[in-house]
Amino acid sequence: MVVPPPGLRKTVIVSEQRSESGYENRLLAALPPDEAARLAPYLVEREFRAAEVVAQAGEPIEVILFPYDLVTSTVTPLPSGEVVEVGLMGAEGITGLDVLYGQNIAHTTVIVQIPGRGAVTPAADFVREIVAPAGRGHAMLLRYANTFMAMVAQVAACNAVHPADQRLARWLCMAHDRVRRERFSLTHEYVSMMLGVRRATITTSAAMLRSAGAIDYHRGNVTVLDRHALERAACSCYPVLRKLGDEAYGLAS
Ligand SMILES: [Zn+2]
Incomplete structure (x- = not known):
């Protein structure tokens, strides 16, 4: 059976x-x-x-x-x-x-x-x-959950279709938006797991972004050197995800 x-x-x-x-x-x-x-x-x-x-x-x-x-x-x-x-x-x-x-x-x-x-x-x-109708705080959290689901859908689609180097740039833009500083720590293992690619692919993609002058990468630390270059290297999902992120931020203000 x-x-x-x-x-x-x-x-x-x-x-x-x-x-x-x-x-x-x-x-x-x-x-x-x-x-x-x-x-x-x-x-x-x-x-x-x-x-x-x-x-x-x-x-x-x-x-x-x-x-x-x-x-x-x-x-x-x-x-x-x-x-x-x-x-x-x-x-x-x-x-x-x-x-x-x-x-x-x-x-x-x-x-x-x-x-x-x-x-x-x-x-x-x-x-x-x-x-x-529910309380305002509750309603706000529900709207956030909805926005989050939209982001999940976008990312799932992105991961299925777009090349690893564009996805890495997109991911770094999103991370950069949230950490709100130029330098943050990130391991190869973590990024390759998130993007569903091999470590070697991340190494190659990161090298491309470094040679374009967008980022520097040293001992597990990423420094965003040229934000515009990083955005240019990202896939077309980034503006969509940025807008959704802004929506989520706007909910609590
Ligand atoms: Zn994408």
């Missing part, structure tokens, strides 16, 4: 057993009865075809999808044109997470990868009926 991984087994159980409330989506089924009753008039169960776009990065979130036995792909478009999968979702999840954080613009694109059934509700009705 083939034993599926734990996550997969859970999903299979979900699609085989309808919950007490009759909804096959875990989260929908787990809603408190009064909240489920408020949402019920706006929910439509239907078939979804493959490649149906549920949310488009940069566009308003129109609907919230509760997958039953369909599977969605969450993809991140890169400024350079590539699109990379950063996550997938089935009956365990819902799309349009951004609205939980008070944002109605999608950070990522969600498409139906495997066709099947699901329930869908207009995002505005979902927000009005389910996303209850």
Whole structure:
């Protein structure tokens, strides 16, 4: 007998057993009865075809999808044109997470990868009926979490597509933004682990940045010599990540 991984087994159980409330989506089924009753008039169960776009990065979130036995792909478009999968979702999840954080613009694109059934509700009705108002501090933290998720998606895509030297420069720019000083310690092992490349690749990439005059590197210490040169060496993800970082910083001010 083939034993599926734990996550997969859970999903299979979900699609085989309808919950007490009759909804096959875990989260929908787990809603408190009064909240489920408020949402019920706006929910439509239907078939979804493959490649149906549920949310488009940069566009308003129109609907919230509760997958039953369909599977969605969450993809991140890169400024350079590539699109990379950063996550997938089935009956365990819902799309349009951004609205939980008070944002109605999608950070990522969600498409139906495997066709099947699901329930869908207009995002505005979902927000009005389910996303209850909370304290300001709580709301702020949620917005941060949302921004962080957007960054995670961007980085995942970057790591899958962009060359190591550009990613190293991008990473150094981001680190430089946060440490707010010209010199900081960094080992080859740490950077190669983060970027998912061999140590030798990092050595080569760092040598390129050094010969371009962007950084100096000595005994585990990086010195940013020319910030503009470093930014020029970074991939096109950096401006996107910088903007998201600025958003996160702005939340607490
Ligand atoms: Zn990149």
